[in-house]
Amino acid sequence: MKTITENIQKIKNELPKHVTLVAVSKTKPIENIIEAYESGQRIFGENKVQEMVEKQEALPKDIQWHMIGHLQRNKVKYIASFVDLIHGVDSFKLLQEIDKQGKRNNRIISCLLQIFIAEEDTKFGLNQEELNQMLSDEAFQDLNNIKIVGLMGMATFTEDTNKIKREFTFLKDIYEQTREKYVNLEQLNLQTLSMGMSNDYPIAIECGSTMVRIGSHIFGIRNH
Numbered sequence: 285m286k287t288i289t290e291n292i293q294k295i296k297n298e299l300p301k302h303v304t305l306v307a308v309s310k311t312k313p314i315e316n317i318i319e320a321y322e323s324g325q326r327i328f329g330e331n332k333v334q335e336m337v338e339k340q341e342a343l344p345k346d347i348q349w350h351m352i353g354h355l356q357r358n359k360v361k362y363i364a365s366f367v368d369l370i371h372g373v374d375s376f377k378l379l380q381e382i383d384k385q386g387k388r389n390n391r392i393i394s395c396l397l398q399i400f401i402a403e404e405d406t407k408f409g410l411n412q413e414e415l416n417q418m419l420s421d422e423a424f425q426d427l428n429n430i431k432i433v434g435l436m437g438m439a440t441f442t443e444d445t446n447k448i449k450r451e452f453t454f455l456k457d458i459y460e461q462t463r464e465k466y467v468n469l470e471q472l473n474l475q476t477l478s479m480g481m482s483n484d485y486p487i488a489i490e491c492g493s494t495m496v497r498i499g500s501h502i503f504g505i506r507n508h
């Protein structure tokens with residue numbers, strides 16, 4: 285088995301310059317994160333609030349923590365003071381709560397809107413119509429403590445690479461359209477397209493990804 289350091293170096297060598305690596309450390313112990321940190325990695329992704337808070341308290345403060353999981357509204361307050369980017373925003377109510385907590389912490393919290401692109405109905409996200417509704421809503425303009433910096437999506441978990449390619453291309457199209465359509469919206473500044481995980485990140489990059497979220501290819505298979 286390769287070490288975490290070797291895995292990170294290998295992946296970093298493969299990634300084009302414009303693609304950012306989020307090392308997904310969920311379920312993994314502090315020691316694993318320290319090894320990745322010592323090899324130069326600074327961005328880590330977690331999907332549980334409690335776990336992220338504990339790790340944030342224990343680890344160096346120059347780590348950028350990304351919330352990649354489904355975030356419940358009543359838990360936003362626990363991460364609002366430090367979270368660097370929230371990937372999975374999929375409702376206006378959640379966005380309003382993030383805005384409220386951003387205000388309390390006197391900061392603007394960067395968010396990605398999660399778009400539903402897979403065929404399975406187990407995955408969260410907005411469809412294109414819901415996305416447009418949210419961005420056209422007047423109430424959206426009242427939000428002063430959030431910034432939508434991009435979109436995020438997860439493809440179907442399948443061996444069918446053509447299918448994965450279609451789903452990522454679909455997201456890239458929505459990304460470009462949204463960027464053009466809402467160019468005057470102050471709360472929106474799309475620069476990040478978060479797509480691609482261990483099993484599909486090379487395809488995601490081909491399709492225009494600028495941020496990949498990689499867990500098992502760095503830290504090994506998760507036990508749960």
Ligand SMILES: *Cc1c(COP(=O)(O)O)cnc(C)c1O
Nearest residue numbers: 308352481482483497498499500
């Ligand atoms: C767990 C997770 C990942 C990383 O998955 P791997 O297959 O281990 O690379 C990426 N994105 C999200 C949203 C996740 O929940």
